Amino acid sequence: QKEVEQDPGPLSVPEGAIVSLNCTYSNSAFQYFMWYRQYSRKGPELLMYTYSSGNKEDGRFTAQVDKSSKYISLFIRDSQPSDSATYLCAMSYNQAGTALIFGKGTTLSVSS
């Protein structure tokens, strides 16, 4: 079993839709949870960062962490064509700069 599981999609939605992206993980030692966005031929860029369980909102993006279920989600409201990218969940054991463990990424396409 991989440490981090993420459905690769692809996921296609019309503009304005609410998008839900998810990851599950097996190691309960993970404490820090992140979502990265990666456009084609570019490096990943950090979208959301959450510590432990709970919700965090930033504009159209909401990140949720449920440590009891080992499940994290990213919601995108009012999706835009510019949101079309690959979304990678990532996790780490501590904040001290240890390497991130990534999911495979979910490819999202938002059509206008």
Add this chain to the structure above:
Amino acid sequence: EAGVAQSPRYKIIEKRQSVAFWCNPISGHATLYWYQQILGQGPKLLIQFQNNGVVDDSQLPKDRFSAERLKGVDSTLKIQPAKLEDSAVYLCASRGTGGTYEQYFGPGTRLTVT
């Protein structure tokens, strides 16, 4: 603030040849990472440096991969000899000191081994 720079952006080599990638992190960032991203996969750590010392190289295939970070700034990742399964994007990331957690990624070097 300038981002993480990587070169070359693309490289095509034949198997058994050698190749080197270069990374210049964000100025002042003490921690530098090299990740390998195979098509359809998430990035996987190859090696992590703190200044010019190695913190984690447990997933680096040391029989063919090597990396160095001279003077704690730029870094070079080398593959010798290359195999077909080394075809991937090699991403460099850097992280600042203090309480910051964010890793900043460069655009990557896309390697194709034929």
